[in-house]
Amino acid sequence: MAYSQSAPASSLMTAFSGIQTTRRYLELPDTFYSHVQPTPLRGNVRLVHFNKDLAGEMGLSVDSPEDWAEIGAGRALLEGMEPVAMKYTGHQFGMYNPELGDGRGLLLWETQDPDGRIRDWHLKGAGQTPYSRFGDGRAVLRSTIREYLCSEAMYYLGIPTTRALFLVSSNEPVRRETIETAAALVRVADTHIRFGHFEYAANHLGPEAVRTLADHTIGYHFPDLAELPAAERYPAFFGEVVRRTARTISQWQVVGFCHGVMNSDNMSIIGDTFDYGPYAFLDDFDARYICNHTDQGGRYAYNRQPEIGFINCQYLAHALSSLIDTDDLRRSMREYETTYNSVFPALMREKLGLSGEAEDDQGLIMDTFSMLHEHSVDYTRFFRGLSTLPSRGPGPVRDLFVDRSVADAWLERYERRLESESLTPEERERAMCRVNPKYILRNYLAQQVIEAAREGDYAPLDELLTVLKQPFDEQPEYVRYAQVPPDWGRRMSISCSS
Incomplete structure (x- = not known):
């Protein structure tokens, strides 16, 4: 395996020893993409982080991660990489x-893991393409760090997601709301095909293109x-x-994750969490929380995410209407409500430590959300405190409430529900601590990492990633990462610009 341009070949050639590469997406007609070469980042380029765990899963033998910086900077390509910008449309x-x-992204190629799994490599921040729409084609350090962090956080929480293999920074200036610096990351996914690919085929290419894309x-x-x-x-x-x-959206709701920009072009066809922009994990619970300051109408508020998932599936149904008759489309659409209304309560019962079902469980779940909303209770700390009730008592739960009588009344109801459970308190605590994280990626933690990285200090990024890899463990040496946000970090509203 050789290089184009000027990458240091020996280490990366070793890394790909025995790795098979493919270009499946290029089997589609060229109306679905444009060939584009990366625009190299200017100035000094540094490797910010390399995901050695992911590299190991992919079968890459990595001795010198720094050698990958030239690939991330768009200054070099491995032999066999044939970059393309994918064409799709969608509802924004x-x-x-x-x-x-x-x-601003290019699909580089696909590689096969030792277990046969094939993964796309996508260089995000690679420069302008025919679809840049007057944009500069760059990504900035702030947004690439946020995507890198969140994709790993979601992975270790057990939620379907894309991931990032590595991240590079540059001192090339980029204008957003202010002048920032350019960066790029390589995102890895089983596929980058989105709902929007099918909308493009249906609305612009015709039924045969829809069939071709669906068969592919x-x-x-x-x-x-x-x-x-x-x-x-x-x-089917x-x-x-x-x-x-x-x-997937059930899992978002249960862990308190807000995507922020659920446009149909950000919906993965295989159900992965995709395109991390102005996301947030809930701090003080607010069912109507809007994490994207561009979303003035609250279309993508936390409590609307299940509905928006349904609407996006309707857009996809319309795109597939040349292949599937109306009755079958309607039957499949009903699967959304059936699945969500099955998965979400089941996951919530796990969070509450309920191994069986009772008639009023739905009422208990909804009343719990109402209580957390009304009293602005920290979502993650509430359920983690509930998990350790047998060993630590009610204090960690009660202390979250200004009016402790509210907590006492709820705990009394909860204890009555537990009387019909077969698990011992110790068994219940172990089970709940496996599903209720102690550590989540709070926005203020991400912001602290970003500010350090802007000064060239990447150690906080590395440490936070270490914590996020074990979200359900106590990790007493990192307990500060489980604290509630400072005042400046509460209910942060994040920009779409990236």
């Missing part, structure tokens, strides 16, 4: 936008469905996408 804040596509997607990402006759294959595919989407 409910309005259809035909001009979308990879405006099913063949590589839903292979169990590939041998079904067409009358069954396409409805859509139904599975709907179910995966509902399951």
Whole structure:
């Protein structure tokens, strides 16, 4: 394996020993992409972080991570990399936008893990493409750090997600609200195909393009469905996408994750959490919390995410209407509500330590959310405190409430519900601590890491990633990362600019 341009070859050639590479996406007609070379980052480039754990999963033998900086900077390509910018469209804040596509990212190639899993490599911040829409094609250090952190946090929480292999920084200036510095990351995913790819095919290319894209997607990402006759294959595919989407959003809601920009072009066809921008994990619980300051109407508020997932599936249904008849589309759409209404309560019962079902569990769950909302209780600390109730008593829960009588009344109801449970208190505590994290990626923690990185100090990034890899463990040496935000870090509203 050789290099183009000027990358230091020996170490990376060793890293790819025995690794197979493919370019599956290029099997699609060229109307789905444009060939584009990266625009090299200017100035000094540094490797900010390399994900050795992910590299190990991918079968990469990495002795000198710094050698990857030239790839991240767009200054070199491995032999076999054939960068393309993907074309798609989508609904942004409910309005259809035909001009979308990879405006600053390039799909480099795919590699095969030792277990046969194939993963896309996508260079984000690679410069202008035909779909940049007057943008500069760059990413900034702030946003790349946020994506790197959150994709790892979600992975270790057990939520389907893309991940990042490495991140580089540069002193090249980039204008956003202020002058920032450029950066780039390599994002890894099983696929980068989005709902918006199908919207593009349906609205601009025609039914045959929709069929071609669907067959490609099913063949590589839903292979169990590939041998079904067409009358069954396409409805089964859509139904599975709907179910995966509902399951993933259920997991978001249960952990208190706000995506912030659930446009249909940010929806993965395989149900991964995709395109991290103005996200947040809830601090003080607010069902109507809006983490994206661009979202003036609250379209993507926390409590609207399940509804928006459904609406995005409707957009996808419309795009697939040339392949699937109306009755089958409607049946599959009903799978969204059925799946969400099954998965979400089941996950909430786990958070509450309930191994069985009782008639009033739904009422208990909804009343718990209402109480947390009304009294602005820290979401993560409440459920973690509830998890350790047998060993630490009610103090960690009661202390979250200004009016402790509210907590006492709720705890009395909760204890009555536990009387019908078969688990011992010790068994329940172990089970709850496996699903209720002590550590989440609070926005103020990410901001502290970003500010340090702007000064060239990447040690806080490394330490926070260490904590986020074990979100359910006590980690007493890192207990400061479980603290509530300072006043400046509460209910932060994050910019879409990246």
